[in-house]
Amino acid sequence: xxESSRTDSADxxxxxxxxxxxxxxxxxxxxxxRWTLMxxxxxxxxxxxxxxxxxxxxxxxxxLIDRLRRLHKAGILKKVLYQERPAREGYHLTDMGLDLxxxxxxxxxxxxxxxxxxxxxxxxxxxxxxxxxxxxxxxxHCGELVSPRDVYVKEGPGAGFEPSxxxxxxxxxxxxxxxxxxxxxxxxxxxxxxxxRWTSHVIAGAFLGRRRFNDFQNALGVAxxxxxxxxGRLVELGVLKRVLYQERPERWEYRLTxxxxxxxxxxxxxNRWGDRWLATDQGPPLITYHRTCGHELxxxxxxxxxxxxxxxxxxxxx
Numbered sequence: 001x002x003e004s005s006r007t008d009s010a011d012x013x014x015x016x017x018x019x020x021x022x023x024x025x026x027x028x029x030x031x032x033x034r035w036t037l038m039x040x041x042x043x044x045x046x047x048x049x050x051x052x053x054x055x056x057x058x059x060x061x062x063x064l065i066d067r068l069r070r071l072h073k074a075g076i077l078k079k080v081l082y083q084e085r086p087a088r089e090g091y092h093l094t095d096m097g098l099d100l101x102x103x104x105x106x107x108x109x110x111x112x113x114x115x116x117x118x119x120x121x122x123x124x125x126x127x128x129x130x131x132x133x134x135x136x137x138x139x140x141h142c143g144e145l146v147s148p149r150d151v152y153v154k155e156g157p158g159a160g161f162e163p164s165x166x167x168x169x170x171x172x173x174x175x176x177x178x179x180x181x182x183x184x185x186x187x188x189x190x191x192x193x194x195x196x197r198w199t200s201h202v203i204a205g206a207f208l209g210r211r212r213f214n215d216f217q218n219a220l221g222v223a224x225x226x227x228x229x230x231x232g233r234l235v236e237l238g239v240l241k242r243v244l245y246q247e248r249p250e251r252w253e254y255r256l257t258x259x260x261x262x263x264x265x266x267x268x269x270x271n272r273w274g275d276r277w278l279a280t281d282q283g284p285p286l287i288t289y290h291r292t293c294g295h296e297l298x299x300x301x302x303x304x305x306x307x308x309x310x311x312x313x314x315x316x317x318x
Contacts, residue, residue, distance in 0.1 A: 018161040019221040021285035023274030024204045024267055029165045030074050031100075031270075034195030035059055035067045037107075041122075043077070043097065044104055044312065048090035075277075076100070096277050101312040102301045103273060106266040109135040109301075111190045114259055124318030129306035132318070137265035139290045140298030143307075148207060148256075148264040150291050157283035164221035193237055193263075198222055199230045203239065206260065207267050211253040212245075239263070265301070272299045 019025075031037065038057050047053060054064055068091055071077040076097040079089040093100075105125075112123045112134055127133045139146050194200050201220050210216050217227055231254055234240040239260035242252045268288065275284040288297040301310050308314070 017164045017221040019164045020219050021158060021160050021162045021280075022204065022208075022271075023278060023284055023286070024270040025201055025220075025274075026278040027270040027274040028197060028200045028204060030070070030076070031103075032194065032197035032200040033067070034191050035063060036071065037191055037195055039064075039067055039071065040076075040097070040100060041104065043091065043093050044101060045317070048080070048092055049082070049088075050091075053091075071097075098312055099273055099276065102299070102310075103266065103269045105135040105301050105310055105315070106137065106269050107190045107194065109137070110263055110266060113262060115189045121317055125310075126316045126318060127303040127305060127308070127310060128314040129303060129308065131303070131305040133303040133305045133310070135265075135310050136302050136304045137268070138300045138302050139293060139295070140300040141290065141295040142293035143300075144290075144292050146265070146268070146290060146297065146299075148261050151268075151288050151297055152291060153208065153286050153288050156285050156287040158280055158285040160282075160285070193234070193239060194266075196230070198226055199234060202227070202230050202234060202254075203260065203263060204267050204270070206240065206254065206256050207264060211255055212251075213254075216254075234260075265299075268297070268299050269301070 031040070035057065038059075039053060042053060042056055047056060050064070050068070053059070053068070054061065057064070059067075068077065072079065072091070074096075075094055077091045078094045080092045082088055082090045108122055108125065117123055125133055125135070137146050138144060144150075193203070198220070201222070202216060205216050205219055208219075210219060213224075213227065213231070216222070216231070217224060220227070222230075231240065235242055235254070238257055240254045241257050243255050245251055245253050271286070271288070279285075289295065290297045302308060303310050303314075
């Protein structure tokens with residue numbers, strides 16, 4: 001599977017530029033990459049060995065080494081010896097990595113709701129209650145379903161600004177949709193939407209009420225040409241829509257479509273995971289409240305058949 005030669009080298013933001021602190025953004029700085037998402041998907045399918053990852057993904061050896069090294073450095077994967085002579089190690093999820101399972105379920109939920117394929121193994125989930133199910137996103141306090149209109153956000157003790165991450169040196173991993181995961185279909189549509197750091201950041205920013213080009217640019221610290229490309233791609237994918245707000249000169253806002261708003265459980269879970277594992281000593285930058293019950297939102301992913309939590313230990317895949 002060949003990568004594009006297109007790069008993000010033009011006018012990258014300076015590493016010292018300050019951007020608004022956000023736990024979902026911190027999480028996406030680690031996870032917002034197509035190959036990283038594929039590796040994590042496979043680890044939840046109990047794939048552990050380097051040659052298994054390579055044969056299932058079709059990724060160049062150097063790129064696979066790089067992504068595995070990043071996930072290990074971040075604390076998401078750990079190395080486990082499975083052969084002594086010669087020494088060979090597999091990659092297993094740590095507790096931090098296992099806590100990403102609910103994030104994976106929200107990705108599957110979104111793709112199953114909008115692009116369901118009964119032949120797709122990732123779309124056939126069975127809960128410990130014995131029934132096939134679609135994950136639901138609920139408030140852990142009151143048990144009600146949660147949508148983006150049901151919540152509001154306030155600044156937390158860790159609110160403020162932090163240095164933007166440095167630009168990545170490697171080429172952007174863009175693969176044409178028809179060439180993605182050939183002979184190994186895995187959540188293709190979701191990877192088109194989420195498998196790029198800046199695309200994912202734009203989606204997260206849209207849920208914080210950002211609509212205009214300058215709002216996204218100031219919050220993310222992204223070069224204008226890169227931001228323009230990602231906004232255009234999300235419009236093409238149906239996640240955002242352009243709305244004219246000024247005629248002379250023409251100026252446009254970017255608003256979430258119904259399909260885009262349905263990604264909220266994913267952003268909420270990324271925020272929860274980032275608050276737990278990536279927060280500074282000051283605490284979370286933002287705190288989300290559930291309007292229905294008035295409590296701080298405690299995200300909970302459940303089975304839509306029995307209402308019980310869906311976890312890595314209670315779900316199997318068909």
